[in-house]
Amino acid sequence: MDILYKIFVEPFVFMGEAPDLLLQTLWEGLVSGVLYALIALGFVLIFKASGVFNFAQGIMVVFSALILVGLHEKGVPALLALILAVGAMLLLAVTVERVVLRPLVNQPDIILFMATFGLTYFLIGLGELIFGGNPKEMITGALLLPHGTTEVEMFGGLVRFQHLDIAAAVIASIMIGVLAVFFSKTRIGRALRAVADSHKAALSVGISLNQIWVIVWFASGIVALVAGIMWGARSGVSFSLQIIALKALPVLILGGFTSIPGAIVGGLIVGVGEKLGEFYWGPLVGGGVETWLAYVIALLFLLYRPQGLFGEKIIERI
Amino acid sequence: MRAPDNPVAAKGDVLLAVDNVSLGFGGVKALSDVSFDIRKGEIRAIIGPNGAGKTSMLNCINGFYYPTEGRITFKGVKRPKMRPYEAARGGIARTFQNVALFKSMSTLDNIMAGRSLKMKANFFWQLFRHGPAMTEEVEHRRLVEEIIDFLEIQHIRRIPVGRLPYGLQKRVELGRALAMEPDLLLLDEPMAGMNLEEKEDMSRFILEVNQQFGTTIALIEHDMGVVMDLSDRVVVLEYGRKIADGTPDMVKRDQRVIDAYLGVAH
Numbered sequence A: 001m002d003i004l005y006k007i008f009v010e011p012f013v014f015m016g017e018a019p020d021l022l023l024q025t026l027w028e029g030l031v032s033g034v035l036y037a038l039i040a041l042g043f044v045l046i047f048k049a050s051g052v053f054n055f056a057q058g059i060m061v062v063f064s065a066l067i068l069v070g071l072h073e074k075g076v077p078a079l080l081a082l083i084l085a086v087g088a089m090l091l092l093a094v095t096v097e098r099v100v101l102r103p104l105v106n107q108p109d110i111i112l113f114m115a116t117f118g119l120t121y122f123l124i125g126l127g128e129l130i131f132g133g134n135p136k137e138m139i140t141g142a143l144l145l146p147h148g149t150t151e152v153e154m155f156g157g158l159v160r161f162q163h164l165d166i167a168a169a170v171i172a173s174i175m176i177g178v179l180a181v182f183f184s185k186t187r188i189g190r191a192l193r194a195v196a197d198s199h200k201a202a203l204s205v206g207i208s209l210n211q212i213w214v215i216v217w218f219a220s221g222i223v224a225l226v227a228g229i230m231w232g233a234r235s236g237v238s239f240s241l242q243i244i245a246l247k248a249l250p251v252l253i254l255g256g257f258t259s260i261p262g263a264i265v266g267g268l269i270v271g272v273g274e275k276l277g278e279f280y281w282g283p284l285v286g287g288g289v290e291t292w293l294a295y296v297i298a299l300l301f302l303l304y305r306p307q308g309l310f311g312e313k314i315i316e317r318i
Numbered sequence B: 001m002r003a004p005d006n007p008v009a010a011k012g013d014v015l016l017a018v019d020n021v022s023l024g025f026g027g028v029k030a031l032s033d034v035s036f037d038i039r040k041g042e043i044r045a046i047i048g049p050n051g052a053g054k055t056s057m058l059n060c061i062n063g064f065y066y067p068t069e070g071r072i073t074f075k076g077v078k079r080p081k082m083r084p085y086e087a088a089r090g091g092i093a094r095t096f097q098n099v100a101l102f103k104s105m106s107t108l109d110n111i112m113a114g115r116s117l118k119m120k121a122n123f124f125w126q127l128f129r130h131g132p133a134m135t136e137e138v139e140h141r142r143l144v145e146e147i148i149d150f151l152e153i154q155h156i157r158r159i160p161v162g163r164l165p166y167g168l169q170k171r172v173e174l175g176r177a178l179a180m181e182p183d184l185l186l187l188d189e190p191m192a193g194m195n196l197e198e199k200e201d202m203s204r205f206i207l208e209v210n211q212q213f214g215t216t217i218a219l220i221e222h223d224m225g226v227v228m229d230l231s232d233r234v235v236v237l238e239y240g241r242k243i244a245d246g247t248p249d250m251v252k253r254d255q256r257v258i259d260a261y262l263g264v265a266h
Helices: A002-008 A010-017 A019-050 A057-073 A078-101 A109-131 A163-185 A187-197 A199-204 A209-235 A239-246 A248-255 A260-285 A289-304 B054-061 B084-090 B107-113 B123-128 B132-150 B166-179 B196-212 B224-230 B248-253 B255-262
Strands: A149-154 A157-162 B014-025 B028-039 B043-047 B069-074 B092-094 B184-188 B216-220 B233-238 B241-246
Touching (some): A019 A057, A019 A157, A019 A260, A057 A239, A078 A109, A163 A209, A187 A199, A199 A209, A199 B084, A248 A260, A248 A289, B028 B216, B028 B233, B043 B054, B043 B224, B084 B092, B107 B166, B132 B166, B166 B184, B233 B255, B241 B248, B248 B255
Parallel strands (some): B028 B241, B043 B216
Antiparallel strands (some): B014 B069
């Protein structure tokens, strides 16, 4: 009975006793949740338009951030380095479309998936070749990102808001909002959804698949760059950063691989869920809950709701 | 019967010419040495038994397949390898045998998608949905609403087309093709799987499109009654070869056509 009490009662009692700590935990979860959502969005865009699960999304986060920091190290002003990093993402999108997608069009999905594996290791090699393998500091100061902390007194305690976290949440939210509107309300957005539904029909109304692919890969590249800056600012820019992209997988399973709102809500659930799990239930198992909780949630979803939160129920006619 | 008996006296100039086109997939020859033309303003039917190469022919015309031999000239311009979106840009619209719609999108969005090529507002304005992008959206919406009225599908404007019955899906697909304001409209079995009433509606739409907007139409159809009523000229394919070409009356009396459809005693 003692263990049941510890799991089902004690954490909630604790939450009620110290709402300031709860709020702090929720806030931290929210910030990482928004960043997860941003990374997941990068996957969703590419998956919707070309049916490819882009394994290279994680390395794109690292690679874009590396270009930014590496150029700045070599004496390029921050703003110019940022523009060049955006340019590099455009170049990457065009190259991927030309060299990888176009020759492999109409091949089975698994082949395209393997091609993104190849792309991943190519980008790792290229990144190390140009900028070396050592971790780097994100140039937060030069990019005019705020630093410092605001402490707000509420619920009889202090809740700390790091300015960088606030900036990250705001920028990521704006980014997600703009992308969501762009891809649901505009001509290019309509074309993207059209391509996602039927390649054949999209071609027949004059939509160029090649152009759409470049656009979604570029959009995913921008998303990766923003995620790289924000995440790099918290934990440095190194190749191990690509692991966080794997956190987008449970987010996608929760939200559905093709749903933009799904990616947002899924990201928030995973972010908040793992922080709460770590803080309130972590001590029961000796901590470390944060690293695996998201995957367990995803597993439960796969068992009981495989189409995700926003996917349509899968009913197959035989 | 609308067509004159003399095949040479067909309407207008040549809009599209198919010259000695062959198409092979590995060892299989889908088309061999087919030549015919489509003239401005006419309704041209392509008929033939199953597997005769009719859909392959349409796929060559709108760039899904590249002919292995021969050439296709459209509006006087010969393109050796025309991509589908280039064909669309040049003014060729089409529908598909098994309906290819954007199933999760509404009727309205499907038909709006047909306007993709005509919309020009740049990326920047689109991003913020203001200025030129907004005016443009409104303008195109008006034309799309006209098409919706014309096809009598007002009641299903907001419904995702995946949920519509087959006959209505075919009509939405026609609407999407019309939204492209094409010079040449390719219809692959526009009446397949329809009941009599739906067929009559569809025939009426096809005739009206042809007469009111002067759109040139090439259609594949199995219902001989429909073909004979609608078309000005008919080309008949069998095993990838052309076996007859002319007015419906001529084709109907052609011994090779009769043999192809009824079989010959050997």
